[in-house]
């Protein structure tokens with residue numbers, strides 16, 4: 161049987177592994193290890209915060225290795241998951257279909273979304289677990305004409321205890337993440353190799369013959385008839401660059417900025433994150449307790465249970481890139497204006513909750529939806545394959561998105577990875 165190497169095991173990689181195993185002998189190479197949810201006592205960490213020892217977001221990795229923090233040249237915090245399941249293990253469980261941009265360039269993913277909704281349980285049945293402040297903020301958004309919509313979740317309501325720790329990994333197994341697809345692939349015979357850091361793709365006479373990857377101190381060549389690159393929006397472009405394939409300076413990251421206020425006893429840190437979403441033209445607004453800001457931003461004061469926070473997630477302009485030396489990403493003036501606009505709306509929501517604008521405080525900008533550096537255009541709508549790549553090398557992650565979604569991308573990445581897997585079967 162022909163061999164396929166899949167690089168990465170997040171939304172895109174796990175999907176490709178599941179779809180291809182059987183037709184190919186699939187080996188998944190994953191830089192991280194087995195995922196474990198964060199189970200340490202949050203109250204103890206809250207106390208640690210008081211000592212002032214938590215000063216750099218990167219420290220989170222020491223206590224929660226699956227969450228990797230890097231910083232852009234200007235210090236902007238970038239969050240991703242490393243380990244089986246990739247960043248899906250850290251997701252808030254939001255399950256939105258966001259393929260409008262792809263449809264516009266001629267990519268119709270209806271069939272793939274139909275499959276997804278048969279495979280991944282999605283429901284909006286969590287309203288009854290909302291705390292009082294969340295109900296009030298929903299009503300405030302509705303009264304302001306922001307059209308809030310209850311967020312569909314890839315969460316099994318029967319198993320969910322509404323602990324609010326989705327982004328720290330679900331310890332109840334209630335939240336769907338891409339390890340479910342990986343397990344299916346493994347059951348059908350796929351090999352999953354952890355701690356395997358792919359450095360480059362070996363290309364000979366216009367064909368990918370395999371990849372070079374490091375495990376510990378050792379380097380190894382993994383031979384392949386097909387390579388599917390799904391190391392994420394920050395991982396895939398670096399591997400391509402190391403392999404002599406230049407990407408576009410088109411990086412988006414979906415920056416998140418939270419506006420927060422002290423609200424006695426609101427307990428948002430212990431309820432489902434992003435319970436509803438208000439869509440604006442260039443950003444969304446949603447209640448979200450930002451653990452990173454709480455632990456590392458000095459304006460966020462202990463205890464967590466008294467803070468209420470509203471997130472602005474921006475669809476940023478595609479400017480910047482990631483290279484061997486790191487990430488170069490700045491927010492444009494337009495991005496900043498849009499964040500200001502979102503901030504003002506959040507402050508107005510707080511006013512309706514009885515909080516003065518002057519009493520709100522800001523979170524630290526952080527971002528976790530990178531992509532865009534090998535964007536699909538109308539030209540590739542049929543092939544889903546950039547001509548810069550050898551015929552038997554496909555990319556299957558958010559690197560292919562033409563623009564930032566400013567919205568949760570997992571389902572759309574999965575749909576695209578499903579379609580790309582079909583192309584792999586047709587052409588390799």
Ligand SMILES: Cc1cc2nc3c(=O)[nH]c(=O)nc-3n(C[C@H](O)[C@H](O)[C@H](O)COP(=O)(O)OP(=O)(O)OC[C@H]3O[C@@H](n4cnc5c(N)ncnc54)[C@H](O)[C@@H]3O)c2cc1C
Pocket residue numbers: 167168169170171172173189190191192239240241242243244245246247248249250251252253254255256327356357358359390391392393395396399527528529530556557558559567568569570571573
């Ligand atoms: C805190 C947070 C919450 C989020 N919540 C949601 C949500 O609710 N809903 C939603 O739709 N989206 C959410 N997202 C975004 C979503 O999780 C990611 O956009 C999505 O998982 C990206 O999928 P991917 O396959 O492109 O990459 P990833 O899921 O990041 O997977 C990439 C994998 O490749 C591996 N890798 C990287 N480099 C290498 C290498 N050189 N060699 C081998 N392996 C490598 C990584 O370890 C990783 O496992 C959230 C993101 C964050 C940070």
